[in-house]
Amino acid sequence: MRAVTITLLNTRSDAERIRAIWHMLNSSQEVSYFLSVGWVENWLATLPEDVSVSLAVISQAETPVGAFFIGKSRVVRKRVFRSQAVFLNTTGMPEYDALCIEYNGIPLTDGHKCDLMDIIESLPIDWDEIFFPALDSKAFPANSLDTLRPPYVLVVDKVVPSPYVDLQSVREAKDGYISLLSANTRQQIRRSYRRYQEKGPLNCRAAANAAEAHDMLAELIRLHQATWMARGKPGAFASAYFRKFHERLIETRFHTGEIQLLRISFGNTVVGYLYNFIFRRRVLFYQSGLAYTTDPHCKPGLVCHVEAVRVNAEAGNLTYDFLGGESRYKLSLATHQNRLIWVRIQKPRMKFKIERKLRAIKQLLIAWRSSRKQNIYEQ
DSSP: OOOEEEEEETTTTTHHHHHHHHHHHHHHOOOOGGSSHHHHHHHHSOOOTSSSSEEEEEEETTTEEEEEEEEEEEEEEETTTEEEEEEEESSOOHHHHHOOSSBBBOOTTOOOOOOOHHHHHHHHOOOEEEEEEEEETTSSTTTGGGOOOOEEEEEEEEEEEEEEEEEEHHHTTTEEEEGSSSSSHHHHHHHHHHHHHHOOOOEEEEEOOOHHHHHHHHHHHHHHHHHHHHHHHOOGSHHHHHHHHHHHHHHHGGGGGGGEEEEEETTTEEEEEEEEEEEEEEEEEEEEEEOOOOOTTTOOHHHHHHHHHHHHTTTSSSEEESSSOHHHHHHHHHHHHHEEEEEEEEOOOOOHHHHHHHHHHHHHHHHHHHHHHHHHHOO
């Protein structure tokens, strides 16, 4: 007999009950901003009517002890491998999941533990595989993946660092934040500041109200889109849904202190804008709009983040998190790292077994070709 039962609630008809459950989970456990009441309520409010998402309520002895949202979608890989997929706290549709949830997980009430096997076996829907995107490696269910048992198969799609700055270390550093960084990074930062200081005095301004935040977001979008379009890519804000989500998030959540928009300038020269979230004294860098110049020694990203670290350290916040990615600037500016994990749990389907076998053969071929090239170069 399973220790838990799972009930699915409709996000439209059961909205009040869902709100009560999610508020309860947020008050009883420390969740990430991407699972906070503010983010989730905004997400549900902006999804189109035809996008179906349900809340899976985990109960023990008829008492709710946890919950997670699920989206369902038909997935096709390589035009051959088809599966009925379930997605944790996302829709399974790239257009809407471009919001890029991170530090994902399944929130549980304080003092309760759940068995991952019980949860996946109790799901009252048909599925072939469950996608767990951007899991917080320290939280449930990522910290319980090793309890998965046959016949289920765990597929790890990727593991990426989430570099961050420990702001307490910054406050304690005798020579300031940049003294915690490598010599090369310090040199680039100092040289960049010298170039910008020729333009006039430094000004790092935070939006004081929602109206200013909207104005700063508009300028951030303009710079962000110009940068990515110059690289031949659409940019995050090319999506109408993406813009709608963040405009509403600012409108409904700025007053809570969760939204931080920063404008960094020297004299009349704008260096860039940063769009951050602040939740339980943890700062999450989400998007930027940077004013690049032809001067290779002007590093707008480095300067903007150094100023953001300074502002948030002075404000008494705990961490400044660059979120997932292996970009050089993130790694060079960080003092510590977390990990985010993308995994799938699959049922024992022959199509998945064939897919894994073909992938293994492909990896062997790649390794063989690489080795062969190396041998040729060494001759």
